[in-house]
Amino acid sequence: MDDQFRSLVYRACSAVFETMFFLFPEPIDEIPGAGRRGAFAPNGAHIRASITCHGSSSGSFKFFIPRLLAVHITTNFLGVSEQDINEEQILDTAKETVNMVVGSLLGKIDPTGATKLQIPEATMLDNFSVTEVLKEKGLFLFNTDFGPLCLVYTQQ
Amino acid sequence: MAFNILVVDDSATMRMVIKKTVEISGVPVGHFFEAAHGKEALEILDNNWIDVLLSDINMPVMNGIELLAEIKNDENLKRIPVIFITTVASDARMEEARRMGVAGYVTKPFQPEVIRGVLYKVLEDAYQQKVEVPTQSVAQEKDDDLDF
Numbered sequence: 001m002d003d004q005f006r007s008l009v010y011r012a013c014s015a016v017f018e019t020m021f022f023l024f025p026e027p028i029d030e031i032p033g034a035g036r037r038g039a040f041a042p043n044g045a046h047i048r049a050s051i052t053c054h055g056s057s058s059g060s061f062k063f064f065i066p067r068l069l070a071v072h073i074t075t076n077f078l079g080v081s082e083q084d085i086n087e088e089q090i091l092d093t094a095k096e097t098v099n100m101v102v103g104s105l106l107g108k109i110d111p112t113g114a115t116k117l118q119i120p121e122a123t124m125l126d127n128f129s130v131t132e133v134l135k136e137k138g139l140f141l142f143n144t145d146f147g148p149l150c151l152v153y154t155q156q
Numbered sequence: 157m158a159f160n161i162l163v164v165d166d167s168a169t170m171r172m173v174i175k176k177t178v179e180i181s182g183v184p185v186g187h188f189f190e191a192a193h194g195k196e197a198l199e200i201l202d203n204n205w206i207d208v209l210l211s212d213i214n215m216p217v218m219n220g221i222e223l224l225a226e227i228k229n230d231e232n233l234k235r236i237p238v239i240f241i242t243t244v245a246s247d248a249r250m251e252e253a254r255r256m257g258v259a260g261y262v263t264k265p266f267q268p269e270v271i272r273g274v275l276y277k278v279l280e281d282a283y284q285q286k287v288e289v290p291t292q293s294v295a296q297e298k299d300d301d302l303d304f
Binding site for chain 2: 015016020060074077078079082088090092095096098100101102104105107110111112113114117138
């Protein structure tokens with residue numbers, strides 16, 4: 001995975017979170033070592049939102065969003081308070097997040113439009129540990145006020 | 157003139173966000189209709205007068221491109237301006253949509269002002285009349301009404 005691709009992924013992700021959710025995730029470029037592990041301590045309830053694409057740039061993208069962060073982006077997205085949202089809206093926002101990030105990324109890496117996006121999916125994970133994905137090659141990490149946001153890209 | 161608006165997106169959350177965005181834009185809305193995919197949209201179009209349609213592209217059952225083709229091939233529906241609001245932002249896809257007769261294109265993520273701008277332009281072009289742009293948005297008016 002080259003630096004340009006990493007940079008495009010970080011930019012696409014930041015643009016979506018800033019524009020739609022008024023949140024500014026901080027990209028963490030280096031693979032986290034033991035010394036940085038503390039920054040990724042919060043585990044537990046997460047949302048996994050994934051999407052695959054087929055064509056000249058085939059692959060899958062999986063977001064692991066801490067539940068606290070998912071709730072925050074859902075309330076900001078809908079402009080309502082926490083007690084006014086439900087689980088379905090949280091999952092829906094997570095799906096729309098991965099859809100927007102990968103869709104805007106494809107617009108930059110595949111101007112011919114040959115790569116087709118599939119329909120996104122999202123699942124609640126009661127006990128997700130961030131350490132599960134730390135060894136992934138296509139790992140992108142963001143620090144947020146609501147816990148670490150992970151994105152894993154797997155080329156096919 | 158109030159406009160009947162149909163929003164087509166498989167995400168109920170996104171439909172809600174678009175509806176709110178249109179509401180605060182100040183466009184006079186008659187009825188607001190929603191569909192989760194192209195087929196559902198066609199059923200609504202069969203039974204209701206729609207002035208403008210805002211649609212996603214990437215949807216199950218019938219996607220936005222297929223929906224646009226159906227609308228442009230139907231004598232009764234082809235007058236309806238269609239605006240795509242989508243993550244699919246490749247030049248080729250936008251060119252294909254333009255060729256098929258899409259009236260406007262907004263890419264996600266979007267600023268509310270972008271939807272407002274495209275919607276006003278499309279409505280004015282389609283209905284040959286000036287759509288009154290409020291001097292301030294409805295959201296601003298609501299804020300201004302608040303006393304602290």
